[in-house]
Amino acid sequence: DLAKAMEYAPVAAKFVIGQGSDGGETAKMINALGQNAQITSAKEMQQALEAIAFQGQAGSFEASDMAKWFPELLANMGKLGITGMDAVTQLGAMLQVQMKTAGSSDEAANNLKNWMDKISSSQTVDAYGKAGIDYEASMQTGIQQGMSTLESSMALAKKYIEQTDPKRAAKMAEATAQISKESNPEKAKAMLASLEQALRTGDIFSDMQVKAALTAYMQNKELYGQLKRESREASGILDKNLAERRETSSQKWKEMAQSMDDAMRSVGDAI
Structure with missing residues (x-):
């Protein structure tokens, strides 16, 4: 109002x-x-x-x-x-x-949007069930530990990969740690490409945008926590x-022009 x-x-x-x-x-x-x-x-x-x-x-x-x-x-x-x-x-x-991990703000936002659309779908819940993970109970556990639904969904995805393919999960954890420490942008980019390849499991994370959202979070979990707190x-x-x-100077001129417009409008209204 x-x-x-x-x-x-x-x-x-x-x-x-x-x-x-x-x-x-x-x-x-x-x-x-x-x-x-x-x-x-x-x-x-x-x-x-x-x-x-x-x-x-x-x-x-x-x-x-x-x-x-x-x-x-x-x-x-x-x-x-x-x-x-x-x-x-x-x-x-x-x-x-x-x-x-995105090339533009629109791509980054769309990746996250796709993740949020995906996490509570029946397809996702069924995939977790087949892996022996109770989706609802696991999400509740994350929430009870102080995580939000969004944060809990990311943590649960990591658990899913660990449970369905322990070897791949171990390699991913190692790759993620190395990427975080790498100062050379080109090397980090190459390592990130390898990590993304590792996430192509042919299951619920096979969707490119969903995979990109998870990869970005796993690689930058500490940064996420820091930005959220600060x-x-x-x-x-x-x-x-x-x-x-x-x-x-451009802003000063813009504000002055606006003031002139307001002044002339006032005069016009008075007349």
């Missing part, structure tokens, strides 16, 4: 200008944060946007891209029962992790970025 929109307007404007985000997409994201993540106060909304801005600068998936993708992905998070700041910090961190405590990012953007 109007009162709520006016309450969010100042922080929304800071985000749009400071992060170089589209106004319409930012509005849709704020609406999704309210409807799907159940963030309903101006204070919580500022905290959420601070976290998103922090995530955008900590990784390659920029805040402006998050404004584009958050509405759809927050709906998926809501279906998994993940709301509030947990939804914001986990989704932001997961998107940054997905960028490690973004929750982020503050002052919006004001800092707003000040930096206003220092650029």
Whole structure:
């Protein structure tokens, strides 16, 4: 409603200008944060946007891209029962992790979307059952240990591979550790290709996008945890970025032109 929109307007404007985000997409994201993540106060909304801005600068998936993708992905998070700041910090961190193996923000977001669509499908549940894993019970165990549904699904996938093919799982664990330590980008890329090949098991992870989402998480699990923790405590990012953007001459001219338009509109209305 109007009162709520006016309450969010100042922080929304800071985000749009400071992060170089589209106004319409930012509005849709704020609406999704309210409807799907159940963030309903101006204070919580500022905290959420601070976290998103922090995530955008900590990784390659920029805040402006998050404004584009958050509405759809927050709906998926809501279906998994993940709301509030947990939804914001986990989704932001997961998107940054997905960028490690994706060629673009759209590809990274689509990989994660496909993973979330896949994890609760009847096909997935049946595949776990055939491997001797009780999907529902295992997911509940992960949740009881403090993991969200999304995090638990990733951990369960690792368990699935370990149970269906222990040798391959051991090789994957070794490869993942080596990739994390490798400083040469070309070598890391080659090692990552080998790891992706190892995940082609012909089963529930044979889908390329689903496989890519799991690979990215397994390779960057520590980074995911770090970004999730740090973004929750982020503050002052919006004001800092707003000040930096206003220092650029283009933004100053843009704001002056807007002021002139407003002034002329006021004169026109008065006449």
